[in-house]
Amino acid sequence: xxxxxxxxxxxxxxxxxxxxxxxxxxxxxxxxxxxxxxxxxxxxxxxxxxxxxxxxxxxxxxxxxxxxxxxxxxxxxxxxxxxxxxxxxxxxxxxxxxxxxxxxxxxxxxxxxxxxxxxxxxxxxxxxxxxxxxxxxxxxxxxxxxxxxxxxxxxxxxxxxxxxxxxxxxxxxxxxxxxxxxxxxxxxxxxxxxxxxxxxxxxxxxxxxxxxxxxxxxxxxxxxxxxxxxxxxxxxxxxxxxxxxxxxxxxxxxxxxxxxxxxxxxxxxxxxxxxxxxxxxxxxxxxxxxxxxxxxxxxxxxxxxxxxxxxxxxxxxxxxxxxxxxxxxxxxxxxxxxxxxxxxxxxxxxxxxxxx
Numbered sequence: 001x002x003x004x005x006x007x008x009x010x011x012x013x014x015x016x017x018x019x020x021x022x023x024x025x026x027x028x029x030x031x032x033x034x035x036x037x038x039x040x041x042x043x044x045x046x047x048x049x050x051x052x053x054x055x056x057x058x059x060x061x062x063x064x065x066x067x068x069x070x071x072x073x074x075x076x077x078x079x080x081x082x083x084x085x086x087x088x089x090x091x092x093x094x095x096x097x098x099x100x101x102x103x104x105x106x107x108x109x110x111x112x113x114x115x116x117x118x119x120x121x122x123x124x125x126x127x128x129x130x131x132x133x134x135x136x137x138x139x140x141x142x143x144x145x146x147x148x149x150x151x152x153x154x155x156x157x158x159x160x161x162x163x164x165x166x167x168x169x170x171x172x173x174x175x176x177x178x179x180x181x182x183x184x185x186x187x188x189x190x191x192x193x194x195x196x197x198x199x200x201x202x203x204x205x206x207x208x209x210x211x212x213x214x215x216x217x218x219x220x221x222x223x224x225x226x227x228x229x230x231x232x233x234x235x236x237x238x239x240x241x242x243x244x245x246x247x248x249x250x251x252x253x254x255x256x257x258x259x260x261x262x263x264x265x266x267x268x269x270x271x272x273x274x275x276x277x278x279x280x281x282x283x284x285x286x287x288x289x290x291x292x293x294x295x296x297x298x299x300x301x302x303x304x305x306x307x308x309x310x311x312x313x314x315x316x317x318x319x320x321x322x323x324x325x326x327x328x329x330x331x332x333x334x335x336x337x338x339x340x341x342x343x344x345x346x347x348x349x350x351x352x353x354x355x356x
Contacts, residue, residue, distance in 0.1 A: 042247035044072035046355020047080060048335065050320065050345055057316060057326040058084070059342070061335040062177040063246040063254075065239070067170045072247050074180060081181070081327045082188040086319050088328040089178075090312045090341070091195035093304040095297055097204040114211045115156050122150040123157060131226045135161075138229065142168045154225035155271035162232050169236050171243065181329055190327070193319070195311050198304040202296045205289040224271035246332070251355055258336050309334075313344045320350070 048059040058080040081087065117126060124132050135157075139149070142164040149160050166172050185192060204210075238257055245253035312330075319326040334341045346352050 042072040043249050044074060045246050046249040046251060048342060049353040051351045052320055055320050055324055057320055057328055059328045059330055061332045062329050063332045065171045066175055066243050069170060070247055071175060078184045081184045081190055084190055084325040084327040085323040086326045087185045087190050087192050088315060088319055088326055089194040090330055091308050092197040093308055094197050094199040095301050096201055098201050099204060099207060111211055115153060116151050117153055126222060134229055154222055158225050158228050158271055165232055165236055171239060195315055198308045200300040200304050202293060202300055204293050210290050228271055249355060255336055258332055309341055312341055
């Protein structure tokens, strides 16, 4: 978290790029959230089957967040893990700035100042009366009692409210899929093959200067905030429906609701993206540096994701060759992407079967 704060608005753009802010079209009416979520024990997610000859790989598509009150039948998963000779985990992607922890600590005050509305103003001062009234009603509804939130820039305040809505909607703190699989692997003493993360470092020129420029930035995210406020509850409903479909093994619903956004697309849709664009559109040296840094981050993220996929596909081929049975865990996004991990195995001649 400290390194994220140290990069200030850069970190804000990356973190919010994958947010829920603009995942659904804006709605004129905000539906009331249902109080009932899937709870108790559910049938459980299905498993994809990849095979060549009599060698097979069972793949669990991991999803989160899941409701706190949810559990699922793990009997089938446990049986497949128990019969396997290897459990394969994909490697992640880590893209970070060339800022040491010590230097990052010195940048925190400037980063925190950049997150606040300029000139000591609050959201009430910069939003229309209608939008502010809607904002205040949602704050009260979901128990966001920290008045300091009123001083944050609209894009950041929106993310803080979204977190409160997720928490109130029972969509945080549910069972961790990887933890469940890990315990079953340990129980049956199945060897683990965790691929290394692909890490890349992006050079950030004069981060202090960029943070100072961000402090003076006007509010290009007000319009996005107004739209995003209407989208929070519908998007939470979509997330809940995804969780329910996953726990019930409803593959068709899971596929129809899942969205696979690139980092670039996510930033373009987010309110943080509006901030980053405005800051990079200037003619100052800091604006040029920011624009280059963001382009570098996106480029490295895309290349790292490709390399991570190449590594996993290669490891999967080795496992399918040497093991009669292998168990693997991939994200829902990796499973459903048209150019995802399973699509690559199909291209290589493996038979890929979806859960029934």
